[in-house]
Amino acid sequence: ARTYALRTTDNGKNPIARDVSAQVFKNEEERKKLWGKNFARNEKKISAAVKATIGDVILYDEELISAMFFSTSNGKTETAQNFGGNDIAYLQSVDSPGEEKVAPSYKEETEITLKKWNEVFGNEWNADTFKSLQLVRNSTGRVQKVKASGLEAGGREIRDLLGLRSTDFDIAFNVTNGIVHVTTLGYGHGVGMSQYGAEAFANEGW
Numbered sequence: 001a002r003t004y005a006l007r008t009t010d011n012g013k014n015p016i017a018r019d020v021s022a023q024v025f026k027n028e029e030e031r032k033k034l035w036g037k038n039f040a041r042n043e044k045k046i047s048a049a050v051k052a053t054i055g056d057v058i059l060y061d062e063e064l065i066s067a068m069f070f071s072t073s074n075g076k077t078e079t080a081q082n083f084g085g086n087d088i089a090y091l092q093s094v095d096s097p098g099e100e101k102v103a104p105s106y107k108e109e110t111e112i113t114l115k116k117w118n119e120v121f122g123n124e125w126n127a128d129t130f131k132s133l134q135l136v137r138n139s140t141g142r143v144q145k146v147k148a149s150g151l152e153a154g155g156r157e158i159r160d161l162l163g164l165r166s167t168d169f170d171i172a173f174n175v176t177n178g179i180v181h182v183t184t185l186g187y188g189h190g191v192g193m194s195q196y197g198a199e200a201f202a203n204e205g206w
Contacts, residue, residue, distance in 0.1 A: 003057045004067035060090050070188025072103040073197050074168040076140040078190030083156075091191055093140045098200035099186075106196075107185055108165050114178040120161060123150065130173035130180075142167040142190060156189075166190065 004023060009016050016022050032039050058065045066088070068080075073096040080091035100106040118124055129149050136145040143155035144167075155167040166186040173180050188194075 001067075002053070003064050004069070006057060007064040007066065065090055066192075068189075068192030069195060070190060070192065071195050072099055072106060072166075072187040073190055073194040074141055074166065074186040075099065076190075077192065077194055077197070078140050078142060078167075080191055082138045082140065082142065082144060083189055083191045096194045096197035096200070098204070099194065099196045102199045102203065103187070103196040105165075105187065107183065110162075110164075110182045110184070112162070112180045112182065114173075114180060117180050121151070125173075127173065127175045130171075130175075133171060135169075135171065140190065141185075143169055 001023065005016055006012065008014075008022055018025050026034065031043070035042050058067060068091065075096060076093050077096055079093045080086055080088040082093075112120075114125065125148075132147075132149045134145075134147040135143045135155075136147065138144040143158070146153050146155060146158045153161075155169075158164070159167045159169070162182065164182065165184045166188060167190070168185040170183045171180060172183075
């Protein structure tokens, strides 16, 4: 968290956004409201963590790392290469087991009407289009490319277009009722530290 904040703010020269675009944080009043009777205990834990690591940052080749993080993986973290096309030595894929036990919404199922689907894509899909659909997955199980009649797009592009939680998704079309079923695993881009993955490891005593 410290490394991320320092790199993002150019060592404290610039402000940091307090939403999901950067690093969500809350002031004391908001924390009291959120935590209620656990406020004092949580403050003590956070204060202890800050003091125990004071001055510590993570460097690679003498520079602050890009300390990327996200909510929930699909069991593996994503590589920087798969995500953005740049191979970064410390942002490789690792196993992240046990997240389905701790994450509040590890798996999400969404139903979209064919009419809405066609509005989103701006063309007319039908049963044959869905039959031609191919989801090309990478080594971490996420969709790298989506191919269908008249369509070729990246997994990230389709995720953004449909507002999905991650790029580990499956698509199925029910021709009887004209409903597209989309199932998603995990939440976030998958690169770096999974927050619920860290919780799962902490529960194992790491």
